[in-house]
Amino acid sequence: MIRNCKVCGTSYKTCYSCEKERSWRLHTDTPEHYYIWTVLMEYQANHDAKQAYSALRKRGIDLRNTAEYTPSVQALLAEIYALAHENSRAKKAVVEAEETKAEEQVDNEAESQQE
Numbered sequence: 001m002i003r004n005c006k007v008c009g010t011s012y013k014t015c016y017s018c019e020k021e022r023s024w025r026l027h028t029d030t031p032e033h034y035y036i037w038t039v040l041m042e043y044q045a046n047h048d049a050k051q052a053y054s055a056l057r058k059r060g061i062d063l064r065n066t067a068e069y070t071p072s073v074q075a076l077l078a079e080i081y082a083l084a085h086e087n088s089r090a091k092k093a094v095v096e097a098e099e100t101k102a103e104e105q106v107d108n109e110a111e112s113q114q115e
Contacts, residue, residue, distance in 0.1 A: 001013065003029075006028055006033075006037050006073075007037050008033060009070045010029050012025075014026065032061075036069075039052050043076065049079070052084075053084035
């Protein structure tokens, strides 16, 4: 049987035993693509971008270099990347705001003591 990889779109052959055993070859052409596909399926179920981003990065998958993937996979990877970094930026902004507030408080206390 000829199948198309759900991650990259490449055509590949499967054998009867792959079909019978319901192996990863039913969905993708390589084990790496199967891993990507399972992470994306889990992301679509639980919408946890941080978890998906972490899982993909642990396997060395670059979410910014996605030209080899299908448009739907590219869109999901871009969404995961944006959401994961949005959360990081928001946390960084909160920390910076707290640091600035603490510095201002120290400055105000120092001014009060000088008066």
